[in-house]
Amino acid sequence: MLIANGSEPSGVGLSPIRVLVPGTGTRFRCGGLSVAMQTARLLSTLRPTEVVTYRQRQDDHPFLDDLLRQEKAPGSSLWLVSWGFDVPVLLRRLRGRSVIYQAHSSGYGFDLPPGVPVLAVSRNTLGYWGDRAPRNPLFLLPNALEAQWLERGDRYGAGGPRVIDVLVQQRKSSDYVLKQLVPALRARGLRVEVQNGWVEDLVDLFNSASVYLYDSAEHWRAAGVSEGFGLPPLEAMACGCVVFSSLNHALADTLTPGELGHQIGCGSLEHDLERISAAVADQAAWRCSGPALDQFLIAYSESALKQRWQALLVTLDRLLPALQQQSVLRSRPLWRLRFSRQWRGLRRVVNRLPGWPVGRKP
Template identity: 55%
Template sequence: MRRLYFLLPGTTSKFRCGGLWAELKTLEIASKICPAEVVTYRQRQPELLWLDELLRDSLENLKDAIFVVSWGFDVPKLISRLKNLNVIYHAHSSGYGFDLPASVPIVTVSRNTLGYWGQRSPHSLLYYLPNEISPKFQNIAGDRDIDVLVQSRKSSRYLIEQLIPALRSQCRVEVINYYVDSLETLFHRTKVYLYDSAEYWAVQGVTEGFGLQPLEAIACGCQVFSSVNHGLSDYLDPAFNCYKIAGYSQEFDMQRILKVIERFNQGDRHIFANSHLLAELLAEYRTENIISRLKVILTEINEFFDHRQSQRHHIPDLNTWQILKLRSQRVYAKISQRLHNGSSR
């Protein structure tokens, strides 16, 4: 196995976000399979490798390494800079608008993103490696003193300005607008978790890559009311393991949420009867499965980079001009057929 270099702009609080934690967690898992290190390229950190210095090494030495790029808007520039080296794109969100050469394998965190790249980059190697759900997120018996929990970041205006104020008058609502180091502790105290990110990502212009918090909440035994946009559709199944938030009217949301809280208060914590299906769902995102999948993926990617050293890419790219050409040919064929049918009458 080649050594993996995970390229990150930095790892300090300036870059703190879900994508950073997910990438560091992937590195931690990958290090159980092969050597793996963080390399920064925007913020120099004394304890970490610096990309400028690493690239001063000989090309021959770097052939025994794979660079993992993931940071959205930085990807095109990094791909260009690492030309002729072994590069993987670890894709979280989609919709950034760039294309990738077929020489760059793509590892996606959701099937939603997998489908996006399957269409946009049909000649690239594609893989699915979901994010991990930590063992800390388990359904633990105990009192749940928070009726409704919501994180203000990514939440819709409807959630913050309408639904939450209405719920406050009838139950205990906790709104998080600060960084939480141990989110599982809050989930273990919570009956209903609300997550509505569709509006946020529509404004951002890219997609919800995975949406870790609703799945972590489900693992902790919370009843989740969530949007089902982008990567969330990988695992959320309304009426079977969650409820769809913002369902037609505020009154209908209130009715369903208060009904769930009442059932909790009566001791019924198994709102969805298919507990076996929930266990199967969560197993896909636990560490054992992630390690097993990553071993298979890295083995094939290493074989691909061995092959690439002696074989050039020769499958025609499906770029904009090629698509226009094929569409023109299709239109021309239809017109020719109609003319032929007309003349033969």
Template identity: 65%
Template sequence: MRPLRFLVPGTTGRFRCGGLQVELQTARLTAALVPTEVVTYRQRQPDHPFLGDLLRHEPAPGSALWIVSWGFDVPKLLGQLRGRPVAYHAHSSGYGFELPPGVPVLAVSRNTLGYWGDRAPRNPLFLVPNALEPHWIDRGLERDIDVLVQARKTSAYVLETLVPALRRRGLRVYVQQGWVDDLVDLFNRSRVVLYDSADYWRGRGVSEGFGLPPLEAMACRCVVFSSLNHALADFLDPGRLGHQIGCGTLESDLERISAAALDPQAWRAEPQRLASLLEACGEPELLRRWAEALGLIDQHWDRLLGLSPGGSSGSGEPPLSSLPPWRLRWQQRMGRLQGWLSR
């Protein structure tokens, strides 16, 4: 298979976030399959090659498969990589751009897969969920935090209404802000974790790409109360795997969260369902999915570039494309009109 190059804007400072951690984790995993390197395109770093330098020194199309992922940067990156093997590692959806025909999509959730299945139905589509790293486990620590809230992405309802009300009930509520070096330890000290990202993503017009925090919390044996927006609905099953937050009334939330903090065992995810989910989201399963997808993507690009099994180049096969929605609507209206006229 082709070597992989994962494109990220940078790996330090303002680029440090959950999405970056996922890309770096994926690059680490795929290195077990094919030679893999992380390439930056905004921030020059001594430990990573820079996109501009590689494009200047390497003739197109080159031998590597480029993986782009950074939402708003995707259209520009695809333009710079035109004529080269490329795939889109799709996390959040809703950025509004269209993919060129033939560009494969590696979707991290069924929600994102369905989005591109609608917008790019003729592009090769693959499901490669984000993987849960092995260190997300129950360490058996004393749980001295009744309710944990991560401030980033959390709704004003949770921070300004629910948290004060829980504290008035005498619960030990900890609101975590900023970067934490050992979030596993923090989850292991918590009985209940609240995650409510619906307002955050609705305000930005894009989707929750995967929703790792609730999954990580459940792996650490926390009781999770979460919103069910976008990709969170992929794996959260209210009442069985997690519980809905903002469920009708404030009093409903207060009663259920208080009860879960008092008796976590009665509110935790069903053991068999959780075990199956964690196995499906484990790194071995993700690696298997990437191996299958990369093999098919290689074959796809060989066809587009006209490469024979021996590596010789010929005339490539054009990729399939789909009509834009306005043309489809026009054709359907014309079809109805013709049917009406032919009566």
């Protein structure tokens, strides 16, 4: 199913794009699916784009197995994979085709085939693949804030009353926040809401809160992978919330303690209580607002990311065919790097032995 937005994509005639997701039903509902669908919608304004499922057959989207049977030759499509643990299997199934990996969380432990481009959504993830796959083409392309966050965001406090003093989303929150900080804040008389389950209008919820708490460090440490981008704190700032957040992984890309957001779990419970209570009492003094926030958020707007996607697709149009025709650079395997390092160290030791001529090979 081609995604249509009411206008003809400007890239008609160029390589169509296929965005792979396991499925789009409630079983797969999560932030990763939302971002993938948003990416497909944004790309559809540039080129013919379709969402392809590979686990769940659906009437409204083509299924990967069917497409591969129909297209025994590689074809001209550009395939975009992103779903964490599924990436190695998908890359093997799409071998010989033009594939790009949109990398969110890092730390899954797999290696990439030589020549597969990586589209990192954060500098944290870019650095991970810059270390693990330094000869693969690497690009930085953040996720976008959907227009609703920027159009409806009450960034200057001029809207209606904020009936929630402190908002917490239960998923990914630490035991510290849920079992210590939330009860202590409530004991001080603050109106604290812990949101759990699906919310139809998150923008309205965020616009109803004065302070937003996000503490995902323990969640991702236990999962063994990283916070790939960290949209919730950005969404909260766009809605005028004072943000207290952990600074793990990609959150350190965007949050500067004391300027754009504040660190949660900063030293002691009492210190957190004092700062959060002060932020509720005087939001203007604690939150980032005005031109500084506008300049920060515009870089993550869909219009800005659309321009960056357009430039990237032009680069990929030149790069991917060349990679199929030329010898692809390969990274040296880790075992060889370590062996070479140990061998050089051994030679230095031998050269220092009494009576051994300097520079003589052992």
